[in-house]
Amino acid sequence: MQVTNKLTPFFENLNFERSDNMMIVNFGPQHPSAHGQLRLVLELDGELVTKAYPDIGYLHRGIEKMAENMTYNEFLPTTDRLDYIASTANNYAYAHAVEKLLGIEAPRRAQVIRTMLLELNRIISHLFFLATHALDVGAMSVFLYAFREREFAMDLMEDYCGARLTHSAVRIGGVPLDLPKGWLEDLEKFLDAMPANIALYEGLLTENRIWKMRLEDVGVISGEDALNWGCTGVMLRGSGVKYDIRKEEPYELYGELEFDIPVSDRCDSYGRYRLYMEEMKQSIRIIKQLIPMYGDTEPQLMAHAPQYISAPKEEIMTQNYALMQHFVLVTQGMRPPVGEVYVPTESPKGELGFYIKSEGEPYAYRLKCRAPSFFHTGLLQELLVGTYIADVVTIIGSTNIVFGEVDR
Amino acid sequence: MRKYTSKDNVQGKAYYTDRFWVAPRVPRLEVEEGSHFANVASTLKKYCKEPFIEVGQLILHIKPSDNISVLSLLKEKCGYTQCSELSAVDYLARDGEFEIFYQMLNVTQALRVRVICRIKQGEAIESIVPLFKMANFAEREMFDMFGIVSNNHPYLKRILMPDDWSGHPLLKTYPLQGDEAASWYEVDKIFGKEYRDIIGPENRDPAKIDRYDTKRFSRVGYEVPFDADISEGEKENPIEYSKTIMANYQKSSKQLKERR
Numbered sequence: 001m002q003v004t005n006k007l008t009p010f011f012e013n014l015n016f017e018r019s020d021n022m023m024i025v026n027f028g029p030q031h032p033s034a035h036g037q038l039r040l041v042l043e044l045d046g047e048l049v050t051k052a053y054p055d056i057g058y059l060h061r062g063i064e065k066m067a068e069n070m071t072y073n074e075f076l077p078t079t080d081r082l083d084y085i086a087s088t089a090n091n092y093a094y095a096h097a098v099e100k101l102l103g104i105e106a107p108r109r110a111q112v113i114r115t116m117l118l119e120l121n122r123i124i125s126h127l128f129f130l131a132t133h134a135l136d137v138g139a140m141s142v143f144l145y146a147f148r149e150r151e152f153a154m155d156l157m158e159d160y161c162g163a164r165l166t167h168s169a170v171r172i173g174g175v176p177l178d179l180p181k182g183w184l185e186d187l188e189k190f191l192d193a194m195p196a197n198i199a200l201y202e203g204l205l206t207e208n209r210i211w212k213m214r215l216e217d218v219g220v221i222s223g224e225d226a227l228n229w230g231c232t233g234v235m236l237r238g239s240g241v242k243y244d245i246r247k248e249e250p251y252e253l254y255g256e257l258e259f260d261i262p263v264s265d266r267c268d269s270y271g272r273y274r275l276y277m278e279e280m281k282q283s284i285r286i287i288k289q290l291i292p293m294y295g296d297t298e299p300q301l302m303a304h305a306p307q308y309i310s311a312p313k314e315e316i317m318t319q320n321y322a323l324m325q326h327f328v329l330v331t332q333g334m335r336p337p338v339g340e341v342y343v344p345t346e347s348p349k350g351e352l353g354f355y356i357k358s359e360g361e362p363y364a365y366r367l368k369c370r371a372p373s374f375f376h377t378g379l380l381q382e383l384l385v386g387t388y389i390a391d392v393v394t395i396i397g398s399t400n401i402v403f404g405e406v407d408r
Numbered sequence: 409m410r411k412y413t414s415k416d417n418v419q420g421k422a423y424y425t426d427r428f429w430v431a432p433r434v435p436r437l438e439v440e441e442g443s444h445f446a447n448v449a450s451t452l453k454k455y456c457k458e459p460f461i462e463v464g465q466l467i468l469h470i471k472p473s474d475n476i477s478v479l480s481l482l483k484e485k486c487g488y489t490q491c492s493e494l495s496a497v498d499y500l501a502r503d504g505e506f507e508i509f510y511q512m513l514n515v516t517q518a519l520r521v522r523v524i525c526r527i528k529q530g531e532a533i534e535s536i537v538p539l540f541k542m543a544n545f546a547e548r549e550m551f552d553m554f555g556i557v558s559n560n561h562p563y564l565k566r567i568l569m570p571d572d573w574s575g576h577p578l579l580k581t582y583p584l585q586g587d588e589a590a591s592w593y594e595v596d597k598i599f600g601k602e603y604r605d606i607i608g609p610e611n612r613d614p615a616k617i618d619r620y621d622t623k624r625f626s627r628v629g630y631e632v633p634f635d636a637d638i639s640e641g642e643k644e645n646p647i648e649y650s651k652t653i654m655a656n657y658q659k660s661s662k663q664l665k666e667r668r
Contacts, residue, residue: 056568057566060568062577065578070420225541228489228540228541229541230491230493230542230546332423332424333422337432337433337434338432338433338434339433341462342463342465342522343463355495358434359431360432361421362422363422366497366578370492370493370511375542378541378542378544378546381544407568408568
């Protein structure tokens with residue numbers, strides 16, 4: 001029994017050190033606002049964090065090892081399991097890296113579909129960020145509203161590829177499917193409804209007194225530090241560094257599209273929240289431009305590179321040589337040229353890059369996945385020091401880390 | 409006689425390769441005069457003799473002892489303020505070396521440089537944490553996955569694998585199956601090494617299903633008496649259908665019509 005005037009430690013994860021007033025708390029690995037399997041060892045002085053040590057690896061599945069023992073096409077569905085909130089972004093980053101290695105380009109219709117899916121995934125991911133971040137900070141209703149819209153977006157993904165989370169909607173050299181009938185109309189309906197919904201979230205949060213108190217000047221990181229710690233995406237742009245790979249090193253159709261890159265020099269969680277909202281609006285703008293572009297394209301979906309990518313089914317069934325090549329590609333896998341490539345893409349979380357070292361074998365000799373969340377987790381050990389324990393949850397939410405890609 | 413398989417690379421291999429097949433190479437381009445990359449190459453002339461461009465990025469091969477001076481020159485003189493990624497490639501089987509790469513980004517020019525160096529097995533490399541703090545996690549991962557030690561790293565410790573893990577998973581010698589230490593890891597950790605004999609290899613996997621086990625959950629749903637010995641085969645058990653399922657479709661086709 002507990003003695004009334006003296007608090008005795010009885011939680012197994014609390015450690016009281018008696019020599020000073022420090023307390024060591026294990027935050028996680030099963031903490032609802034740790035966004036996955038993050039074990040954060042915090043040294044507290046009262047409520048002040050004096051030391052933070054992020055311990056990761058609870059979701060380590062050896063995806064890079066798996067990549068070395070799978071053919072290039074076999075590995076693609078595994079990339080779904082990196083950032084499982086927006087899998088198409090991973091599929092695309094990987095497919096794009098292999099395409100660069102092969103020196104091929106997807107046909108125009110595939111590019112339109114890919115860019116649409118990427119931006120739709122960005123909306124899904126940002127809605128998820130908003131919902132969970134608001135829930136962590138204490139705004140329950142935003143979670144319900146944001147998940148409602150996310151569900152509609154995921155229905156669109158489901159209509160396209162049949163999966164809601166693990167999409168595998170991109171292939172090396174193109175996309176597997178054309179858009180189903182009526183999909184673009186559904187998409188347009190969703191996009192038309194979105195601005196009002198974003199206004200709803202912003203109405204609930206942007207000028208909300210509690211929201212501002214919880215987020216303003218919390219998790220401040222200067223632009224120099226952000227670069228130094230390898231921050232990318234919103235973490236970098238929220239610190240006043242205007243760098244978006246879609247704009248600076250355009251891939252797919254981003255070079256032809258009109259969109260703005262929102263930047264904030266607030267450097268805090270509130271600024272980053274505003275950027276996420278702004279990016280969703282820009283994504284809507286991008287998809288709206290893509291819808292008319294779809295109609296002007298030829299129906300070809302996969303690149304024509306018979307050495308690496310199977311010919312269309314019609315050709316396989318009618319031409320002997322195409323069938324032979326298809327057989328070799330299916331049984332042995334494609335053999336890219338010898339060389340190495342690092343291809344960055346702007347995933348919803350930041351810079352997602354794949355480094356592929358090929359020795360001309362059907363298996364990649366080395367594949368390194370540069371996951372944005374990994375470095376954002378590393379940043380926590382500096383960012384959390386000097387903050388209060390109530391802000392820890394806000395900061396973790398604001399970094400928008402996903403453990404599928406932290407641990408790989 | 410059993411076919412010899414090399415032990416220094418136990419990873420998956422193509423089961424068939426044409427004898428006459430020669431892999432092509434990704435083209436390596438020369439650095440154009442007057443470009444930004446040419447300036448970078450001339451700044452680092454002392455360290456890198458033959459820079460080239462591969463898939464739009466400048467590649468610099470340097471000596472491993474020069475890594476700090478090259479990266480600090482890149483950071484201060486050439487504007488490569490972010491190191492996006494660093495890791496290693498295992499070439500121990502072929503060359504007895506690791507290849508370490510540093511992927512650098514210039515935010516103002518939107519250009520990328522990859523700095524590559526090679527170290528022998530057992531050699532250490534100087535940590536770049538003083539220049540780029542992102543290396544704190546990245547070098548820990550490199551140590552965890554390859555066993556490459558970074559000198560003067562503030563806290564070099566395993567990051568993804570458990571602290572008491574043996575072996576470095578991304579080495580080409582790391583077995584894909586049959587890692588003895590890995591398969592006993594939970595038993596060693598929870599009960600201790602001396603329990604290996606008591607528990608035995610057949611019980612170390614909690615999800616293992618024994619088809620002759622009639623004591624536990626694996627036979628639920630089958631009409632086998634508790635603790636019966638079924639290793640010699642089961643007693644014939646005629647399947648009985650309940651009355652409700654046995655609808656007589658011949659007698660009245662009304663139900664069938666409704667379903668159609």
